[in-house]
Structures are given as structure tokens and as C-alpha cells.
Amino acid sequence: MPETAPPSASPVYRPTARTVPTRSKERAVYDRDLVHAILDEAYICHLGFVREGAPVVLPTLYGRVGERLYVHGSTGSRPLRMAGGPRGAGEQAGAGSDGTEAPGLAVCLTVTHVDGLVLARSAFHHSINYRSVVVHGIARQVTDAEERRVALDAIVEHVVPGRSYDSRPANDRELAATAVIRLDLDEVSAKVRAGGPIDEPEDVGLPHWAGVVPLARGYDAPVPADDLDPTVVLPDYLSVL
Amino acid sequence: MPETAPPSASPVYRPTARTVPTRSKERAVYDRDLVHAILDEAYICHLGFVREGAPVVLPTLYGRVGERLYVHGSTGSRPLRMAGGPRGAGEQAGAGSDGTEAPGLAVCLTVTHVDGLVLARSAFHHSINYRSVVVHGIARQVTDAEERRVALDAIVEHVVPGRSYDSRPANDRELAATAVIRLDLDEVSAKVRAGGPIDEPEDVGLPHWAGVVPLARGYDAPVPADDLDPTVVLPDYLSVL
Numbered sequence A, B: 001m002p003e004t005a006p007p008s009a010s011p012v013y014r015p016t017a018r019t020v021p022t023r024s025k026e027r028a029v030y031d032r033d034l035v036h037a038i039l040d041e042a043y044i045c046h047l048g049f050v051r052e053g054a055p056v057v058l059p060t061l062y063g064r065v066g067e068r069l070y071v072h073g074s075t076g077s078r079p080l081r082m083a084g085g086p087r088g089a090g091e092q093a094g095a096g097s098d099g100t101e102a103p104g105l106a107v108c109l110t111v112t113h114v115d116g117l118v119l120a121r122s123a124f125h126h127s128i129n130y131r132s133v134v135v136h137g138i139a140r141q142v143t144d145a146e147e148r149r150v151a152l153d154a155i156v157e158h159v160v161p162g163r164s165y166d167s168r169p170a171n172d173r174e175l176a177a178t179a180v181i182r183l184d185l186d187e188v189s190a191k192v193r194a195g196g197p198i199d200e201p202e203d204v205g206l207p208h209w210a211g212v213v214p215l216a217r218g219y220d221a222p223v224p225a226d227d228l229d230p231t232v233v234l235p236d237y238l239s240v241l
Helices: A032-041 A078-082 A145-159 A172-177 B032-041 B078-082 B145-159 B172-177
Strands: A044-051 A054-061 A063-065 A068-074 A105-119 A127-141 A178-184 A187-193 A211-219 B044-051 B054-061 B063-065 B068-074 B105-119 B127-141 B178-184 B187-193 B211-219
Touching (some): A032 A063, A032 A105, A032 A127, A032 A187, A044 A068, A044 A078, A044 B105, A054 A068, A054 A145, A068 A145, A078 A105, A105 A178, A105 B044, A127 B054, A145 A172, A145 A178, A172 A178, B032 B063, B032 B127, B032 B187, B044 B078, B054 B068, B054 B145, B063 B145, B068 B078, B078 B105, B078 B178, B105 B178, B145 B172, B145 B178
Antiparallel strands (some): A044 A054, A044 A105, A063 A068, A068 A178, A105 A127, A105 A211, A127 A187, B044 B054, B105 B127, B127 B178, B127 B187
């Protein structure tokens, strides 16, 4: 079963050679609560892996359960197959019912929020206010039936909190067609830029507007499915978006 | 000098083994105009590369000039160093003033818009409406002074159109501290999901709301820099955001 970090866990992730940036070191943070908040607020991540020596970066949904991230997909999708599947499901044997550990897939999972456009007097100091999380690790396919159910619920809850309780759960056929991979939050860093532009002192008097244009996430009115029974009303968990 | 595709160029990118997805093939598109529109609307990309055998995915600003994408960064940043720099600037020799071709860095540059949350009656058919572009290729450092200036302007224009004409251009010191890499739009695909949920016929009568919650990009009021001269007014190109 997935579990959260034990209460004794450090409030920060331990920096490693890969999670200490060469640039803007002062923007790197390892605080668990901040990392969780950044991860929970985004809809998608960008999942990177190596295929035939070259990088591949794909956008995908994900869910978080404590210190574990889950990504799902078709059992036929490339990265999920590469992470090792149940015996016979792909070209690479992985964790089977005999408990053999899957070899796993080295991944980098990145989540980014763009919070604002930073306009400085100089072109050079233009920037973006952002919050990002980068997770390095080995993704492995989840074969435990109960953990798979928890993971799939978390992915639906990640999109719309409350929704996993108001939809038909996956049936056996759907579960058999779905692969779930897990990435533990272990080698993790966040990076945050906030605040106004930082201009050179000699540029402050230039006649160019300087400041930040904040971006806001908004929603338009929900669009019912064409075939929605008109007696089904909009649920409360959508009216708060 | 950067150039756009010649008028005789095909209106579509040629699919390759890497740009034909194994899943949801019907969502893959190769139309140049659509690819350009997706690229131009986003603020950041996620740039993937391989470091010591493992994938790395970092968010970064970019700009487009015709069929070329540009990413910039400090001359000290890892991916920009790995793409080959001017002689003596990094651990890897690259294109120098003698015209030697830099070895380049294999990258995957991905841009994604999340357009809506797709709520189906079944958990399994929940999805996201999105538009994404994935570019594979070899990024190489740009050493030509004029191409570097055009690229840096394009990156500023990408954030706020019109802004490169209303800010102090980079001076020699700033240019010397900035590396620019180029990735040609050659091996490119877009993927688009739009429209409502697709439920199993037997689920349509279930009492769960189904439809799409569209996401909207919004802006809050611009926040002037603390030290902004109060006589400098908000420029027109910001009032239209």
C-alpha cells in the first residue's frame, strides 16, 4: 500500500549531485511541503526517458499519494512497456507474480507553473516567474492490484478532487488494459522565481515600463456532453473551480 | 541568418519512426501551421537531454524564427555547455570561429497546452484536452553574432510581442555571458485532443455529470516594479493581454 513519509521524515529532500543546479543555486529548494504543493496544483507533468540513446519528453497526467507519484497509460505505450511489465506483456520482462523486481526505467519527471512575465528595462533581464519540480528516479511498473486501484483513483482525483467518488470505477477489462508506473519522491528539487525584475542600477531610469504581468488560471463554464441526461446537475466539486 | 521554410516547402513535416506514436495515432498531426501556432502560444518548453545516461527535463524559455527554435541560457548552464560552446568556454569543444561544426546535443523539446478537463462517466475515460508539440533533433550552439541577436530578440518577443523594441538591447558583456542553442524544426509532430468525453455506450445513462471544463488563460493587472518612474505609463502591448 502506498504510504506517506513517516512523521519522522525530514521536512526536506536530501540534495544530490543531480538536484543541485549549476545555475541560480539560490532558487533551488528542497522543502517537502512546497514540492507537494507544486505537484498537486499542476494538471500534467513532462516525463523524460531515454529511448535508443536519445531523450524523449512526453506530457502526461499523474497522481500523487504521499511520497509516490503515479503515471498511467496503455499497456502498449512505450515508456510504460520500457518500465517493465507483467510477464508476456512487453518485450522486456519485469515484475511478475513471483515478485521479481522489474528493471525499471530511468526517468525525469518535471512539473512547471508559469506564474508571471517579468519585464525588465533591459532585454537581458527579462524572465518568467515560475515554480517547478524536477524528480529523478527509476520508474517501475505497479503490479499489486490494490496499489493500482489507489494509484488510478489518485490520478482522477488529481484532475478533479472528488471525482473518483462520482464516476464508474474501472472494471477488470479496463484495469487489464492499463499500466501504472510508480516513481518515488526521493531525488527531488523545486525551483522558484518570484518577484519583480532585477535591473542593472544604471538602467533604472530608462523610459521602459518594468514590472510583472501575473498569469491567472481561469476556467470557462463547463460544457455538458452532447448526450448528457439533462436531469444530471453540475456537481458541487465543479462549481468551485 | 535564420530563414523561414521556402515557399516550396511541404505544408507538413515528414513523419519519422520517432514521430509516429504507438498510441492514439489518430491524434498525431504534422501540419506546419498548427505546429507553429502551438509553439507560439506557449511561454515555456520542456527541454530533455541525456546526462550520464539518464534523462534530464528542464523548463525553459524559447523563441521561434521560421523553422528554427532557439533556447538561451548562461554560458555556464549544463545543457548549453553540452551543446558545444566556443573554444575554451566549456569541457566540450564546439563550433569556433574557424567554422568547425559543434557535435551538438541530442534533445527533445516539448510544448504542451492544457485546454480542458474531460470528465467521463467512467473513471477510465477521464482525460485532458490538450495540444502538444514534440521536436526531436540535435541542438547546436549559435556562434554567428547576427543570428544570436535575432534569436535573443525572438525569445523576448515570444514572451511579450513588441517588447524587444521597448527595452535596452543586450550589451557586449551580456552577449558574452549568454549562450544560444538552435534546434531546427525538422523531426516534429503535434498531438491534439479536443471535444467531449467518449464513454462506453452502456455508461451513458449513469447518473454522473459528463462534459468538459475548459481552462482559460488569464492575466491579472500588471504590477509595476517598486522603482518604476511613475511617469512611465503601461505600454499598449501590455494593455491588450
